[in-house]
Amino acid sequence: VQKNYHVAESTPDSKPAMVAEDYANRLRKNLKKFEKWARQEGIECYRLYDADLPEYNVAVDRYADWVVVQEYAPPKTIDAHKARQRLFDIIAATISVLGIAPNKLVLKTRERQKGKNQYQKLGEKGEFLEVTEYNAHLWVNLTDYLDTGLFLDHRIARRMLGQMSKGKDFLNLFSYTGSATVHAGLGGARSTTTVDMSRTYLEWAERNLRLNGLTGRAHRLIQADCLAWLREANEQFDLIFIDPPTFSNSKRMEDAFDVQRDHLALM
Template sequence: MIDVVLKKGKEKAVLHKHPWVFSGAIDKVQGKPANGEIIRLLSSQSAFLAYGFYNDQSRVAVRLLEWEESIAVDAEWFRQKVRTAVAGRAHILADGDTDTCRLIFSESDYLPGLIVDKYAGHLAVQVLTSGMQNAMPVIIEELNALLSPLSIFDKSDATSRAHEGLETTNALLAGTEPPELVMVKENGITYGINIAEGQKSGFYCDQRYNRKLLASYAKGKKVLDCFSYTGGFTLNSLREGAASVTSVDSSALAIETLTENIRLNGFEASAHNAIKSDVNAQLRKFREEGEKFDIIVLDPPKYAPSRSALDRASRAYKDLNRLGMQLLNSGGLLATYSCSGAMDMETFKQVLAWAALDAGKQVQFIYQFHQPEDHPVRASFPEGEYLKGLLCRVW
């Protein structure tokens, strides 16, 4: 096994079990490991620190796996990590109201670069690191043994794969091709999702509890669901008796799927209005028309993929939330989210305070939203906490 030696004074994060080693912390590589190969990480004094995946094309040159020298990182090691992750989600699926969740969450489940989502009898995977790409035959074999899925579909289409020297893929890995719409349940609501063509792995299950909680306020209310995708907040609000829901998304496929989801659940179509549009443009149009709502949901895509983008992203979040606040009836509710890991909660609150000032509004923060337990946050890897949100009362 090839040794990678750290520069003097760069051991602290490794000793604290943080799983990333950046290229600038490396003093020397004693050999020529292939990208994705498992290496031994040594201190500047040649003491063993950990085993990890190596990749000289990535800014994160080593992704650490195991800190105990006597434990071999072999096929059984990967199998055990998969078994542990899957077992930890069993309770989510036990009551029959939900058959979709995240089974494996990358570094937070000690499998850096691997995401696995369960959609009823189908699995969708994203492989984001070269080391995990090498381990996929074992991973697929173990997933098949544990769950006997109808299909395992590869949705590794993230542009971040390029940083690992990997091409994007979108292909069947095991089983039979999934149908155009796979039927899943979340909180007792049925969704038809397009695994092959949908965004990311096909459905965002990280808002499961947030959708349910927000919908408890929706009875008799006029709701606006922005970046609605396939309708998570829309459908929960309709089920809880919203007077009307308007859904806005720029994707024609998302709007089409959302409309079909309303039909699948037998909700009153006349209570729903779907608009295919850029959200910011549509919010400005609503403002010009004097439109008002009782509840507004703002769940945008990732504006800050890295800390270097945080200033620009903060301005985008501020402008978006300012527009939302201006469209609320007095005392209305704004449920606003950020899925940018670089945006921490305190910064997000400050952005909303700026938005309120610009909008001429007073805002109360009445609840903080978080990602659910199938998206755990590892104590030594706070970067895993990416989803945060605030329920705001706006006057």
């Protein structure tokens, strides 16, 4: 067990007993609804359950043949033993309903993150999984970070970028792992520029681009403070995707960034 996550392991007496029956029924219903749709669309990563039932306060995300269960940390008024048993029931029901191997379920706990904690690594396994999203191939890491490298709620935006980018110069600010750049590039962008302050995420973005054959001078990756880079850049772009953090006070930034205060400056 590593901090904030572990991969569920089978135990000698584990069996698909009917636990968390309401949760299991809802998950089964959602699976029937989404599985065929995802297969037809060419999507391997999608959310199956998001705290649909208040007493089962988790999110369940599928990544190909892996599943990530994110527990929303229970309030301190909830008995810790009961909360833990409820979580065990959720894990057992998830494995049973989805028919997955126990060692392909990753469990994480989401708590309110402050300061540097939101960027802290959870592990050092360095294991990446290749997944598909429409016509794009992307690398995700299910264990080393709280987030996996692919924001599932941006899927529609990424698809739109792919549809809008043909023949255009595309800029991706606060790029994270560059998945939006991949979609723009595959959509026929004339050039892509990907800017992020993190070397780790830029290297991840480069791997994503390379996985899709998007290499060469037309696809630039720049490690920089996005706000400082914008002030100095004299280029023009036809299509820009901006996904800033809510707040950042990294030492590598010239000034602290607050999206509510500073979003107009970006535009």
